[in-house]
Every structure is written in C-alpha cells, then in structure tokens.
Amino acid sequence: MATVSAARSVTASAGGRRVRMGLIGLGRMGQIHATALSSRCPSAELACVVDADGKRAADVAARCAVPWSSSVDGLLEDPTVPAVVLATPTATHADLVVRAARAGKHVFCEKPLSLQRSATLSALEAVETAGVKLQVGFHRRFDPDWAAVHDRIVAGELGRPYLFRTSLRDMRAPRVEYLAGSGGFFLDVTIHDLDVARWLVGEIVQISAHGVGLSDPGFAEIGDVDTAVVVLHFENGALGVIDNSRSAGYGYECSTEIMGSSATARIDNPRARNYEWRTPGWAAHELPRDFEQRYPTAYALELEAFATCVRDDSAPRVTGRDALAAFELASAADASWRAGLPVALRALREPAGVRYEYDEPAPGG
Ligand SMILES: NC(=O)c1ccc[n+]([C@@H]2O[C@H](COP(=O)([O-])OP(=O)(O)OC[C@H]3O[C@@H](n4cnc5c(N)ncnc54)[C@H](O)[C@@H]3O)[C@@H](O)[C@H]2O)c1
Numbered sequence: 001m002a003t004v005s006a007a008r009s010v011t012a013s014a015g016g017r018r019v020r021m022g023l024i025g026l027g028r029m030g031q032i033h034a035t036a037l038s039s040r041c042p043s044a045e046l047a048c049v050v051d052a053d054g055k056r057a058a059d060v061a062a063r064c065a066v067p068w069s070s071s072v073d074g075l076l077e078d079p080t081v082p083a084v085v086l087a088t089p090t091a092t093h094a095d096l097v098v099r100a101a102r103a104g105k106h107v108f109c110e111k112p113l114s115l116q117r118s119a120t121l122s123a124l125e126a127v128e129t130a131g132v133k134l135q136v137g138f139h140r141r142f143d144p145d146w147a148a149v150h151d152r153i154v155a156g157e158l159g160r161p162y163l164f165r166t167s168l169r170d171m172r173a174p175r176v177e178y179l180a181g182s183g184g185f186f187l188d189v190t191i192h193d194l195d196v197a198r199w200l201v202g203e204i205v206q207i208s209a210h211g212v213g214l215s216d217p218g219f220a221e222i223g224d225v226d227t228a229v230v231v232l233h234f235e236n237g238a239l240g241v242i243d244n245s246r247s248a249g250y251g252y253e254c255s256t257e258i259m260g261s262s263a264t265a266r267i268d269n270p271r272a273r274n275y276e277w278r279t280p281g282w283a284a285h286e287l288p289r290d291f292e293q294r295y296p297t298a299y300a301l302e303l304e305a306f307a308t309c310v311r312d313d314s315a316p317r318v319t320g321r322d323a324l325a326a327f328e329l330a331s332a333a334d335a336s337w338r339a340g341l342p343v344a345l346r347a348l349r350e351p352a353g354v355r356y357e358y359d360e361p362a363p364g365g
Contacts (some may be wrong), residue, residue, distance in 0.1 A: 019307040020047035021108075022075040024096065025088030026060045027051075028174070029110055029137075032292050032299050033085055038064045040300035044307035047081045052088075072096065076103040083310050085303065086110060089181050090188070092194035094119035101130040108306045109136040110331070112191055112343025113323045115183040120327055124320045135306045135316035136323035138195045140254070142305060143298035149258070149265045159262030163298055164201045164232070166193045166256040169248035171289050173226060176218055182267035185211060185225050185244065186333040193242040195322065197232060197365040200258055201240065203347035203354060206233040209333040217245035230333050235347065251287030252294050270294070335360055 022115075023033055030051070037046035048064050052056040054070040061068030075081060076099060083106040086096050094114035100107045107127065113136060114120040114333030127134045140146045152158065168189060173179065182188035186209060197204065211228040213219030219226045226247050257266045271285040272293055288294040309316050315362050329345070336343045339361035348358045 001146055005315070006114065017311065018043055018045040019083055019310045020081045021085050021303075021307070022047045022050060022078070022081045022105075023085045024050045024072055024075070025086060025092075025110075026053075026056050027087065027089075028292075030087035031060060032058075032296070033087055033303060034060050034064055036296075036300040036303050037085070038066075040057075040296075041276055041304040041307055043304055043311055047078075048075060050075055051209045060073070071257060072099070076105065082106060083108070083306070085306075089178075090115060090183055091181050094123040097123040097134065098126040101126040101132050103136075104130060104132065106306075106310045107135040108135045108137070108303065109323075111195075111323065112136075112183065112187055112327050114327070115187060117327070117331070120324055124324060127320055133173065133304070133306075133309055133316055134320040135309070136320065137302065137319050138192065138318045138322065138326070139295055139298040139302045140192060140196055141199060141318055142301035143295060144301075145267050146256075149256075149267060152263075152265065153200060153258065153260075156294045157263055158258060158260035158265060160200050161234070161236060161238040161258060161260045163259040164197055164234070164238060164256070164347050165242075165258075166196065166240075167243050167253050168193055169243070169245035169253040170291075171248055171250070171252050173216065173246040179219075179224060182224075184223070185228055185246070186230075186337065187327070187330045189244050189246070190228060190230055190242060190333055191326050191330040193230070193244070194333070195318075195326040196256070197234075198241055198244070198322075198325060198329075198354075200256075201234050201236070201238055203235045204232050204240075204329060204345055205235050206344050207231070207329065207332050207336055207349070208342040209337040211337045219246075223293075225337070228337070231342075252290045253287075254291075254294055319353060321355070325354050325356055328358070332356070332358045339363055 048067045050069050057068040084100045086109040208231040213224030213225045215226050228244045253269045255269045272288045276283045276285045310360040332343045341361040348355045
C-alpha cells in the first residue's frame with residue numbers, strides 16, 4: 001500500500017476530529033460506502049481502500065484520491081488508521097473481524113457477520129477481548145423516517161402493537177456468484193426485516209417461513225428461493241408478516257406498517273423523484289431501482305454514527321449482539337422453510353444482549 005504520510009496520522013480520537021477509516025471490499029456496497037466516507041460523513045475520513053481485485057481498488061482509489069491495496073495486511077498494520085469498514089463477501093467477514101480486532105481496529109461490518117453461528121461467536125469474542133467497537137450494517141436503523149417511527153413507538157405513541165408488516169423487494173436479483181455465497185435468501189435479505197422487527201416491535205417467539213423460486217430456475221439449482229413470506233409471533237402478542245422478493249420487477253421496495261392500539265405508523269416506498277407525470281386518467285412517478293437509490297442517507301448516517309462512537313468512545317447503536325440475534329432469527333427462518341414447519345424461539349436476555357435459542361424442527365417430531 002502506498003504509505004500514508006505521518007502528517008495525516010492524527011485525525012482520529014479527540015472530539016470534532018475525523019476518524020480515519022480503511023475500507024475493505026469495493027463491490028456494490030463498498031462503493032456506496034466509499035462515496036459516503038469521502039463526501040457525506042463529517043466525522044470520518046476515508047484513509048485508504050482495499051479490494052482483492054487490484055484494478056477495482058485502483059479505480060475507486062483514483063475517484064476518492066486515497067491510497068489503495070489488494071491486501072489488507074498494510075492497513076491492519078497501519079497505526080494511523082484506527083477503524084475499518086468491511087464490505088467484502090459475507091463468507092470473509094468473521095475472519096476479517098477477528099484479524100482487525102486483534103490488530104486493535106474498530107470495525108464496521110456489513111451484515112451478516114457470518115453464515116455460521118460458531119464463527120459469529122468467535123468474531124464477537126475477538127472484539128470483546130480486544131476492547132474495540134463493532135457496528136453491523138443494519139442501515140434502516142439510521143434512516144431518518146425509520147428512526148423517527150422508532151422514537152415515537154419507544155415514547156409510547158403507538159400504544160400496544162398489534163400488527164407488523166414489512167416488504168423488502170429487490171427489482172432484480174444480484175449476480176449468481178453473489179447469490180451462491182450469500183447464505184441464502186433468509187440470511188441475506190430477510191435478516192434486515194428480522195432486525196427491524198426486533199427493533200420496532202420486540203422479541204420473537206415463533207417464526208414460520210415459506211419460500212419459492214419462481215423468477216429463474218437457477219434459484220432451485222443453488223437450493224435457494226427468490227420469493228418468501230415469513231410469519232412472526234412476538235412475545236408481546238403482536239403478529240408480524242414479512243414479504244421478500246429478489247425480482248419485484250417494478251423497482252426496489254422497502255416499506256412497513258406497524259399497527260397499534262393508539263396509532264398506525266406507515267413508511268411507504270418513497271419516490272426516486274418528487275414529481276408526477278400526469279396523462280388522462282394516470283399519474284406516474286419514478287420509483288427507486290435499488291438500495292443505493294433508496295438509502296443513500298441511511299448508509300451515510302450509519303457510518304457517521306460509527307465514526308462518532310469511535311471518536312467519542314460511546315456505544316454503537318447496532319451491536320454485535322444485535323447481529324447475533326438477527327442471525328439466529330434468520331437461521332430459524334431458514335430452518336422453518338426447509339422443514340415446512342414453524343420454529344419456536346426462546347429469547348434469552350443476557351447482560352451483553354439478547355440471544356436466541358431454538359430446536360431444529362423435526363417433521364413428525
Ligand atoms: N446493507 C445493505 O443494504 C447491503 C446491500 C448489499 C450487500 N450487503 C452486504 O455487503 C457485503 C458485500 O456485498 P456486495 O454486494 O457489495 O458484494 P460484491 O460481490 O459486489 O463485492 C465484494 C467485493 O469484495 C472484494 N473482495 C472479496 N474478497 C476480498 C478480500 N478477502 N479482501 C478484500 N476484498 C475482497 C471483491 O473483489 C468485490 O469487489 C455482503 O456481506 C452483503 O451481505 C449489504
């Protein structure tokens with residue numbers, strides 16, 4: 001890696017200064033984070049970029065005017081960079097979290113932390129042992145609309161929650177190489193909705209997942225689905241329903257509704273542009289096509305929050321234990337889909353956070 005000059009080494013730590021961050025992984029999500037860190041996060045400074053694909057790293061580095069490398073080694077040894085942002089494929093996350101934590105770096109990691117429970121726990125242990133911070137990429141918690149609804153629910157304005165409904169639908173499926181390493185639909189996509197279900201409504205006691213692959217025979221070939229419905233029973237008695245699609249066709253949708261005894265909150269799919277084109281009997285408006293168009297503010301705010309918590313030594317708003325809980329819920333959804341049976345969950349409250357347990361569903365058991 002081109003050496004970072006010593007003169008730029010002290011921008012981290014004290015209040016008001018920028019936390020230097022190394023960004024690892026520069027695909028779809030990494031390039032969104034590169035843009036956010038370069039221009040939309042006042043408390044962060046993009047120090048360098050790393051991607052296994054050197055050409056990609058060089059291209060992004062040129063755009064952001066920072067050093068680049070195709071290896072993480074130099075970044076992990078660089079004492080002028082206290083934090084890393086991981087946007088590599090999911091299968092690499094846990095190992096990189098462990099390496100970064102052992103190198104004393106604070107870590108922002110894209111969801112999910114891992115596709116295995118044991119590796120997720122090892123990553124959390126490494127973070128705790130090193131005493132570094134870990135924030136996981138559940139960006140909706142930072143979107144101003146979702147955060148405002150959350151705050152009003154916490155303030156008691158919704159009353160007793162009755163019904164939670166959320167839709168997360170991609171316009172079209174990602175590359176097959178991505179799908180093959182994604183951990184499957186529930187761990188890759190539904191995990192976002194399961195995190196917001198906990199955040200907005202509460203812990204979950206039963207999950208029942210249904211999935212089919214309809215838009216492309218390739219989904220069945222890799223043992224995955226592209227369309228799913230997940231029914232939730234919450235501890236507080238509320239019901240929930242999540243619907244997900246890889247191939248909605250019309251656009252990217254991420255909407256929700258929470259109905260309660262005092263109010264109903266609804267976050268609809270916003271428009272990509274704030275105008276309508278009206279013709280006789282019709283009004284048309286442009287929809288977001290992907291998560292980048294829908295959530296640029298949330299992606300910037302989550303990294304700004306991470307930088308702030310590193311700089312001010314405060315707790316991240318989405319913790320490693322939140323990532324573990326969402327992982328366990330998504331695994332339970334996957335198990336439910338495979339067995340064709342509901343899965344009962346136990347939410348165990350521990351000092352570090354909630355941990356879920358469930359028994360593998362056994363047909364006829
Ligand atoms: N929060 C969200 O809304 C959201 C959206 C999409 C993806 N994601 C997550 O982001 C992660 C990345 O997804 P993506 O769609 O950007 O993937 P991608 O395949 O588009 O990009 C991954 C990049 O990482 C690079 N890479 C692979 N192994 C590496 C290594 N060991 N070191 C350095 N670089 C390496 C690849 O060359 C590639 O450029 C996944 O974990 C995914 O779940 C999150």
